[in-house]
Amino acid sequence: MLNYSTSEENYIKAIFHLQQADGNVTTNELAAELKTKPASVTDMMKKLKTKKLVHYRAYHGFRLSADGTKLALIIIRRHRLWEFFLAEKLKFSWEEVHAVAEDLEHVSSKKLIDKLDEFLSFPRFDPHGDPIPDSNGKIETSKQVCLQDLPLNKLAMVSHVSDQSKEMLELLGHKKIGIGTKLEVKRKFNFDNSLEIKIRQPRRTSPDQPPINISEQLSNNIFAKYDE
Amino acid sequence: MLNYSTSEENYIKAIFHLQQADGNVTTNELAAELKTKPASVTDMMKKLKTKKLVHYRAYHGFRLSADGTKLALIIIRRHRLWEFFLAEKLKFSWEEVHAVAEDLEHVSSKKLIDKLDEFLSFPRFDPHGDPIPDSNGKIETSKQVCLQDLPLNKLAMVSHVSDQSKEMLELLGHKKIGIGTKLEVKRKFNFDNSLEIKIRQPRRTSPDQPPINISEQLSNNIFAKYDE
DNA sequence: AAAATAATTTAGTTTTGTCTAAAAATATTT
DNA sequence: AAATATTTTTAGACAAAACTAAATTATTTT
Structure with a gap:
């Protein structure tokens, strides 16, 4: 290469x-x-x-071209692995991570990136929830849809949040939703397109939380994945 | 800046x-x-x-100039912290570390470097034994001398090895000398300038090892530090 | 389908960092 | 101290990556 x-x-x-x-x-x-x-x-x-x-x-x-795509995936892999490293190991916040990774991604040693990957235990998603291509350039393609488009009663995992303003993060924190949160849409109200969702507790801390309400605006900014 | x-x-x-x-x-x-x-x-x-x-x-x-020196120390700090990271966390070998750090050192985020420093628990020396400037650009200046120039019977710590060829590393491995090894020069033979040195065991594994011999050539490539 | 508008490309500069070849300054010999 | 050799600088070019302004092609409107 x-x-x-x-x-x-x-x-x-x-x-x-x-x-x-x-x-x-x-x-x-x-x-x-x-x-x-x-x-x-x-x-x-x-x-x-x-x-x-x-x-x-x-x-x-x-x-x-095919070669161009291969190269793009290599660069994206570098970027997302560095983002993960910065957030996970160096305790950078979500918003700061991107700018620094923008520079680090151009350091081109393949060995560096593969060893970094291993050091991080082969993470599959970066801190924004975007999938990290593996060392062969293969990338998770399972489709991501916003909560509005999730089928009812289907378990899905939050994988991406498009808006990352302070206000948004505040709201997400309050509702206890983050990347990796597992949830189901129980009902959709056609009046205002708000959703009623149920959050699946990771290690069933409390037995069963009551469903919570999500506005249309918010639901359009939260993306999740599910198995077909 | x-x-x-x-x-x-x-x-x-x-x-x-x-x-x-x-x-x-x-x-x-x-x-x-x-x-x-x-x-x-x-x-x-x-x-x-x-x-x-x-x-x-x-x-x-x-x-x-003063500004130039300040900048040089910032770059050297970046370089040596990355070297430490590569060796310590990513398990790169001594020889590989330098080339990769050569690229990483040009990523200029101060926050990145200070957080990396913290993540690594503020290491004071890179894998070659060279001192790492702190976040204010202060660098350890305690002088380093080659084994030839060490005073007799003075405890010193190996801090640097100038030649890093395969042959050199092989010999060092055999003699169980590395960065951080503590030793004393017991005698110096004027005939061939070879030295007799005693290695201080780190946690007194075996009670006391017999002194070993170091050729002039080798002794000129091993550097150590000691308190005055 | 011709005219008007919008998008894209070309032509000609600029900046950064490099190079070669020639000129100038310094150092060394005799 | 003059001649020679070495080192350093200048002058002029080039490649990469950007820009502005002008020209060209595509698209839309009428």
Whole structure:
């Protein structure tokens, strides 16, 4: 595996994320994402094309090639493992973790990352609940849906929280919901789309907690996974 | 504290190390150290001068300013803390540690480094036995001398090994000498400058080991510290 | 389908860090 | 102290990654 510049890596990572939604990524989108100018994006796309990391036809957008995707997953793996390390071992808070990992992710030693992974006991999710690709680049794909879209009476695990403002974290703390919390949606009220959910206690501390209410707004910001 | 490029940081660090020996550093010396060309060094020195990190007069060499020294100690702190982390937590071997730390040292978050320091319980020496500057840039200065220069019958602790070839490590392993080993030089033979040394057992496993012999060559590569 | 608008690319600069080759300053020899 | 050798600096170029302004292509509107 060759070595890529920090800038190239940032482009690849950004394309990967934009692709998740779109499929095809455009010059302006990417420029906005990277806070750079469209002209710079075009320059870089030409370079990444000659390196066979993206498929690109002038004026028609681009997407990652197989090699580009592989590279993206390597970078995402580095990023998320460092995030986990920072939160778990160095006691950084959720919000601080991302910026520092943004730098650490460009240190490219494969051995470093694999040993870090082992040191952390092969965590499967970063502190935001996003899955961490394994050393072969395989990533958990089980779909994540917001609480609104969960089927009723289906046990699910909270895996992601999109808004991380102080206010949001305060509310989550109060309701005792965090990444990893297991819960079931018991009812959905069509009047205001609020939900009644039941939280499954991890080690059945108290025998059975009463169900709690979640507003539509909140439920749209909490994501969870479940087995089909 | 401002932010400096990887390249600038590498120059600053190299000057710091060359200064230890010399005092004044020359263009060619630095070019050799950094495996670059003298012309590049001149260019960079002009820049570092305008940034007030070095004192520099054309044709007369250079040395770090107060600010430059401060920066050098920050970089060295990062480098050695990462080395300690890699060896202690990720189980990298001595030889591997340096190259990876070379990259990690350029991640410039002060908070990261201070939290890492805390996580590692504030280690005072890296795996090579070099002292780690504290968060204020203070560094242990107790002098280190090679075994040749130790006074007789003075208890000293091995703190550094300059050569780290396979052959050297093999020999050290055989003689059961490593960083932290406490020893005393009992005699010095002027014929071949070989030494007779006694190793102090850490927790007096066996009551008292017989003295062992160290060749001049070996003794020049092992450094130790002692109280005055 | 032509005109207007929006998106993208090209052309030409800039900055950082490097290089080679030539010129200038310093050091060493004789 | 003049000649020679060495070291250092200058001058001019280049590659990476960014930018601005102008030109080109695609898309939408009328």
